[in-house]
Amino acid sequence: MIKKLFSFCLILFFSAFVFSQDYPFSLPSNMQATIHINSSSKEVFNNLLLGTNTHHFSTTKEKDLINKLKPITIRFPHGLWANWYDWRRDVSRLFGEESFEYEQGVNKTIKTKKPDLLANIKIFDTNNIKVGINGLTSLNATRKSQTGKGFDMMWTFNMSADGSDFNNGSPETIARYNDLISRGFEVKVVELGNENFYPGQRSSIIPNTEDYIARAKSMSAALKAKDPNIRVSVPLLRRGSWANPNWNIDVAEDLSYFDAVTVHTYVGSDPDDSNNSDEAYSTALTARKYLGNSIYDYAHKVAPNKPIWLTEWGVKSGGPNAVSVLGMADCYIFMSQNQDVFERANWFSVNGKLNSHYVWETYISPSGVERPRIKYPLEKTLFGSAYEIIRLALENTTLIESNVEVANLVDGVKAVNARVVTKDGKTSVFVVNLSNQDVPFHINLDGESYTDVVEHKAISFNKMDEERVMGINLDPLTLISQGNEGIILPKFSINIIELSNATLSISDIAQKQKIDIFPNPSKGVFNIKINTGEKAQYRIYSINGVEVQKGSFTSEKQVRFEDKQIGVYILQLQSEQGISNHKIVVK
Template sequence: MKIKVLLLFLIVILKSNAQDYPFNLPDNIEATINLNTESQESFNNLLLGTNIHHFSTDEEKDFVRLFNPLSVRFPHGLWANWYDWRRDVSRLFGEEQFEYKQGANGTPRMKEVDFLANLYIFDNNNIKVGIDGLTTLNTERKSNTGKGFSMMWTFNMSADGTDFSNGSPESVARYQDLINRGFEVKDVEMGNENFYPGQRSSIIPNAEDYIARAKSMSAALKELNPNIRVSIPLLRRDSWANPNWNIDLTVDQSYFDAVTIHTYVGSDPDDASNSDEAYSTALTARKHLLASVIDYPRKVTNKPIWLTEWGVKSGGPNAVSALGAVDCFLMMSENQDIFERANWFSTNGKLNSMLVWEEYIDGQGNTKERIKYPLEKTLFGSAYEITRSILENSTLIGSDIEAPNLVEGVKAVSARVVWKDGKATILALNLTDKDVVFNVSVDGGIFTDTYIHKAMAFLAVDEERALPYNDSPLSLIKEGTGQIILPKLSINTIALSGVNFTEALPSNNFNIETISETCTGKNNGKIIINTLRTKNYRIQIAGVDYSFTKDITIENLSSGNYDFCITVDGEDFEQCFSLEIESGNSISGKIAQNKDKATIAIESGEGPYTIIKNGDLLMTTYQKYLEINVAHGDVIDVKAKTDCQGKLSKRINMLENILAYPNPSKGVFDMYIPNDFKEVTLQMFNVYGQLISNQVHAVNGGKVHIDISNKPSGIYFVKVGIENQATVKIMKQ
């Protein structure tokens, strides 16, 4: 009897596990991929971006170096809306609660700032976000590779205050600070998810306030750098709070260059009630992710999509979640005309982490979580590692897949083919619970050559797997010839031999930058060449031959025009360029005084410009026209990027333009003195240079009264101030 019960129990378990896979498919499945080697497209590495956390401690920096992110978003998440760049801390801007207009009819409602208690914790404990550590890492990377991180910056839309016509001074200052730190500032998100009222503030409570600030910020940043690109956050689903947000923000499309979208398939970190963690959701993630763009932002604008937060999770970092994530990467590679940037959330945060976290007991007996050391990677980490190893720096080969559908728009087998490191490799997903025969056709012919097939395969849809960080997640399936079989629920790489492919360099393969001489005659100009494709390149500049494979910096160049051509060893390729290294020039311009302001107008000289007042650094800026507060006696110096360009200098003299009235007179004069002065020394001389008066006079109402009625008629000279900062000629009739 016990044996019968046990057998029945096992049968129930087996049936239950068999039902875990959510789709009904034929018993025998076959898929075919057809390669077209004439169709080529460079893969956009920025689609492999991530949100990476923590830059402060040595341990945190070591992980950033190990992971080597393709792009860095800073700061990220809702905390970016409260980021105080001067302190490197997230804090409250504005009031704790505010009124906003809800719905299409603008119903007044009150809203408290989201996660207010956390903001006070960050503020009161001065918890740093990590810009100093990121600066160190970026400087190190530039030193090692010649180029810093590809950055995605998120700017605080409340930091500039409620005066939307003020030129966004805090955003301008933050831009200047980032430039001074050595970062590239090319792409800026104007806020994070501000369509949620709790991620706005009392400073920008409504859509019209956001738009006003965004237009001001965009104009201010583009004045500093016309090539900078800015994005606005749009909804990827319906909104109760702001149903017209997408329409309102895109009525005028002149002030933004791209659209930021955040899409989470399955588990929704913003609203658990919107979560759909069915296994079928993860396996069809590509459809959900694409629909979130096509059905929402693409309805109001065709500008590029920056998917700066996304994730796939149905139940955890399990098999279906990993498969769905990789399929989304493949989908984006198929739609590079839509998706320009993407950042998985996250690398080493708790949400959709690529690393394993563990619980521990702190010194006060509280249970907390931390990243586990030695490092282990989740299936998200393993799936990303495989995907990046194939797609990064690759050329996509055109292909199509013949396979059954899981649902409309999602095939049971998904794949892309790339050319990289001199060979064709297929990244293929088997989204079914059955082994699949996988046929390969190259330019109409059946592939029969040798191949190396590796895979990460799963036994169940909910399988989770942690691996030591440096261990490969792939296992060898087959090396040789013959039939290719994709294991069920698997991520596969198939390296093909014998594929004839001539890789055409993309039109934008060469990014060439010139750096002018710092000063005339220094002969320290540079030509910097970065390429998308690794080849054996040759070039001749100024009679000197150079060879390189990826990037090169040619230094110690004099000013002048340079004509050169780049060739590739063993290929019939030549592309020519004509560039100019500009001569270094000295700083020139003017510092003009107007009451208590000094206007600085720079005409020439290379920035950034250093503004110094009385020996103290006031600011570093790329602005060529600015106004600063001054007082009598201040010394203002303006320096260019290098000392050899010289400087502009002016001592502020509030007395240099004073007047006497009436002039001439019978002997009574009023001299108009700036209000900053309470008293002033006046020395009076006759035309023979004889001192006839030396007195300290009180300044009343901005003027000094002089009476020389008892002096002979004639011309007198009044020197103002102990240091004789001004001389006024008066005439007694």
């Protein structure tokens, strides 16, 4: 009987294992995909969607990692610790009491709560463990000296530091602002707390929703009095909450005191809920739908016109495996297709344990305790390799309108998704094949089939749970083909296909328009002249994709930059001839 039971258990285990490897969608056999490109419609890619969460800025090794990453955005501090950050000591510590009462649910039942991870907070406080503002200050100063501009910073402010008098003008918030300015940072975007919709991330100083709102309004007014151009966000739920089911409605009842909405979306394994570890491959492969639903079904229900700052997000089904990075790459395509919704995004995280770009290991501490740390020499997880490819494909590009004709995995998620981009006069197609088939890929450019030379590189996988570790300097892309013999997307693959002889060049449009921009570089005044005498619209973007000016003119226009706006910008001109982008430099 025991033998039979053991055999039966083995069969069940084996069956479950085999089933877990089965591709979860039904697709047509011999599937093909065609991308239809409309080169007359373009927009600049918003580099801020490539932001990340990083931590540790103090030691030489930590600084070298930051310098190697060259982060688009640094969020400081990040995570739960931001709610307990004491900027005067650069540590996380308890603000308020060790336990407090709050009103739970629509019936406002009184519950008692301790701050989340209180024991850890006490350890950080007692041992004076620094978060790293001094190291970050030196990194920022070096970056400014090398590039003329410091890091794009996403600051998360402690909602409890100003105390329980919500009419006091938030003096601690202003003192922290002044300190950051004195250190040479820009303070342009501020999150008003991290995930304060969870009671455990609030305190006895702001125990309830109305307390949070009162402090948020006070901080927002104080910061905007210092700089009217500062933009602030409030955290909204991405799903239902038993603790505060009306949080989103209450916080967004008055839309005037915040400029954006912070959402944290994790597809698959959820770090906020130990009981929710959805390992399903289907979840990762359709990650764009889950990401979209977390916005459209929640934040946009109460604040439909506020941009989304996705300051924490990730895709993870089982680990840094094939389906996780395929879903990750497809979400970047999704965000690039919805830049009117997504203004910022920060992957969580680069050098932390969750969704890390780097391989971790355990070591024995001097006290004999096993502890985790990043492995050196550095090695990339698949998250790190995928991010490297995504950044190569999208950063500093112009997006060209396109549409992929192919079968769906589910409603709203195609089996193959793509973005067409131009950069430095080159046109490429960034493609993710979510299917378990090698897919012939056809390119239709402005109504004509493109059959000229391509260079096709990809990272591809044989299995959905495949993981791959690479040396930090190894290229994750492999050459698939070169020439004009046709394009085949490998199954489970992330691809960059360069169209060697596609002439939808921005410079061709500029030549037809006969555009002159002078002087360039300049000290802040540029003359734009379209010699054909056309009416045109112009937009000026920072190198990070943030719009800084816009307007319209006929034939000629003089644009001016304010003092201290030194740097490189993209001038986008749109007329009947099309859209052209031009680099301008304020020196």
